[in-house]
Structure formats: structure tokens, C-alpha cells
Amino acid sequence: MKPTKKKTEFDKKFYIKWMVIAMTAIWAAIAAVWLSMHNWDTEESMQALARAFTEQPAETEQEAPAEEEAPVKDEQPAPEETEQPETQPEEPKEEAPEATPKDATVYPEIDQLPAEPTIVKGILLANKQHPLPETYAPGENAEARAAFDSMAQAAAKDGLQLTAFSTYRAFDRQKQLYDGYVAKDGQAAADRYSARPGFSEHQTGLAFDIGEAGQEQHWASASFGDTAGGKWVKENAHKYGFILRYPEGKEQITGYMHESWHFRYVGKEAATAIYQQNITLEEYLGI
Ligand SMILES: [Zn+2]
Known part of the structure; x- marks a missing residue:
């Protein structure tokens, strides 16, 4: 052993x-x-x-360049980050007017109309974002009517017979109209050319739908803008305190499609500034 x-x-x-x-x-x-x-x-x-x-093994070596490029891509934002102080202030400037307009055509989800109307810089505002109280019933504004009469007199000298075929519209009347449009064209279409009750500028007593006497075929029609009367009003209304309220291409800001016949009295000072700067009331008021 x-x-x-x-x-x-x-x-x-x-x-x-x-x-x-x-x-x-x-x-x-x-x-x-x-x-x-x-x-x-x-x-x-x-x-x-x-x-x-x-x-790495040969198979992943092919991916290696991609991985090496990735850090390069990651590095690219770095110079951008250093540039951001320059680019960032610009981007919100560009987005802000777009963000506001996007909402301008859409009605806010509200349970009830406000108790008071919106007044900015002394100017009464009525749009899809700023409705009026149901009880707001001032009637046709006397100052606006006087201004329109002055404008009509001036136009008459140029051989144009202007008439305001629709001005003040009470809440109930707007409701009647809007409901009728919805029944006829559907709500989406109606919302583009008509205001819901409480949201119509006609309820302010300061909105004037203008046409030519004897030219009823162009009343409340885009074609009015192509007529001599339509062109005259567009170029002269500001002298009397009126503005073309819903200009072409500004639907995203005003909330409404172009209406060549719808003018709004804001006073000579505001109207002239809005006309000369080629802006909308919303832009003028900075909202
Ligand atoms: Zn109108």
C-alpha cells in the first residue's frame, strides 16, 4: 500500500x-x-x-464605423447648442404666430359665454377666442354709422353707391342664422364662414357688411372684392376708421376665411395703422 x-x-x-x-x-x-x-x-x-x-469581432467591425459616426452625430448638436442662443429666440418668434393662428380657427371648449366683453387697447374684440356675453346687445354703433355715411358720401363722388346691407346682429338673430347654416352645410363648413352665436363681430354693432346698391349679386360674396366698389372700399375704408376685417390668407390669425365685404369700425388711428402695416386686428392688438 x-x-x-x-x-x-x-x-x-x-x-x-x-x-x-x-x-x-x-x-x-x-x-x-x-x-x-x-x-x-x-x-x-x-x-x-x-x-x-x-x-470587436469582424462582424461588428462593420458596425464600428457607424458607432464612430454616432458620436460625430452626437457632437453635431453641440455646436448647435452653442448657436442656440442665436437660433432659439428666432424659432419661438416664428412658431408663436403659427401657434396662435392654429387656434384662431378653432372654437375653445367653454361651457358658457363670458360675463364681460373683451376690450384690448380700448378696442372691443370679438373672435372665436373672445366671445361676447349673450346679453351684450349695444345695437348699431352710432359713431360707426356716421363714419360709414361719410365714406359712402366720398364713394358717391366716385360714382359708387355703397350700402351696408348688414350691421348689428343680435345674439338670437346670429343663433338663428348659424343654426340654419349648420343644417344646410354642416357645422365644419358653417364655422368657416359664419360665427356661432356669441362669437359674431356683428353683435358688437361695429361690423358693417358693405356692398353696392344695385349690385346685390356681389353682396356677401368674394366677387365683391373684384368689383370697383369692393376695391374702392378696401383702399379707402381706413380713412373713415374701418378695416377689412378678414383679409385673404389670414384665416389662421383672424379665424375666418377672407370676406371682401366685412368691414369693422376701429377708429381712424387703429384703422390707418392696420392698413399701412397690412396686418390684422389680432396682430395690431398683439394677441
Ligand atoms: Zn359680416
Whole structure:
């Protein structure tokens, strides 16, 4: 038993000893080969060794450039970030007029009309965002009527017989009209050319639908803008305190499609500024 055990122990020690020697020799050989591959430069060999362990397999190497480009892409926002102080103030400026207009054509979700009308810079405002109280019933504005009469007299000298075929409209009358339009064309279409009760500018007593006497076919029609009368009013209304309330291409701001016949009395000062700057009432009031 003993000799056998000793022999076994001897064999094991012998085996381990030669295994260590063999492994050392193998690693030394590998190291020697590796060093020889890198010009016997230890530092270069170590760097190559490090690369060998960190490098990705061939398949992902193709993705590597993409990954390397990604940081470049990530770096691109960096210069943009530094430019943002310049570009950021511009972007809101561009977006703000768009954001406001986008809402201008859409009625707000409100449960009831306000108790008071909206007055900005001394000017009464009525649009889809600023409705009037149901009880607001001032009748036709006397100052606006006097201004219209002056304008009509001036137009008459140019051979044009202007008439205001629709001015003040009470809440109930607007409700009757709007409901009729909805029944005829549907609500979406009606909302583009008619105001819901409480939202009509005609309820202010300051809106005048203008046409020519004897030219009824152009009343409340886009074609009025192409007639001599329509062109005259568009170019002269501001002198009497009226503005073309819903100009072409401003639906997103005013909330309504172009109405060549609908004029609004705002007074000479505001009307002249709005006309000369070619802006809308909303833009003039800064809302
Ligand atoms: Zn009108």
C-alpha cells in the first residue's frame, strides 16, 4: 500500500512540475512569437495585445464605423447648442404666430359665454377666442354709422353707391342664422364662414357688411372684392376708421376665411395703422 501511495504521490508531483514547466515554456514561446511579430518592442507588443482583447469581432467591425459616426452625430448638436442662443429666440418668434393662428380657427371648449366683453387697447374684440356675453346687445354703433355715411358720401363722388346691407346682429338673430347654416352645410363648413352665436363681430354693432346698391349679386360674396366698389372700399375704408376685417390668407390669425365685404369700425388711428402695416386686428392688438 505504502509504496504504491508514494509512487502515486511522486507521479502527481512529477506531473504537476512538468506541467508548470511546459506551460511556462508554451507561454514563453507565445510571448517570444508575439514579441517577434512586433519587432521585439515590448510596448508595441503590449499595445497590440490590448487591442487584440478590446477589438470587436469582424462582424461588428462593420458596425464600428457607424458607432464612430454616432458620436460625430452626437457632437453635431453641440455646436448647435452653442448657436442656440442665436437660433432659439428666432424659432419661438416664428412658431408663436403659427401657434396662435392654429387656434384662431378653432372654437375653445367653454361651457358658457363670458360675463364681460373683451376690450384690448380700448378696442372691443370679438373672435372665436373672445366671445361676447349673450346679453351684450349695444345695437348699431352710432359713431360707426356716421363714419360709414361719410365714406359712402366720398364713394358717391366716385360714382359708387355703397350700402351696408348688414350691421348689428343680435345674439338670437346670429343663433338663428348659424343654426340654419349648420343644417344646410354642416357645422365644419358653417364655422368657416359664419360665427356661432356669441362669437359674431356683428353683435358688437361695429361690423358693417358693405356692398353696392344695385349690385346685390356681389353682396356677401368674394366677387365683391373684384368689383370697383369692393376695391374702392378696401383702399379707402381706413380713412373713415374701418378695416377689412378678414383679409385673404389670414384665416389662421383672424379665424375666418377672407370676406371682401366685412368691414369693422376701429377708429381712424387703429384703422390707418392696420392698413399701412397690412396686418390684422389680432396682430395690431398683439394677441
Ligand atoms: Zn359680416
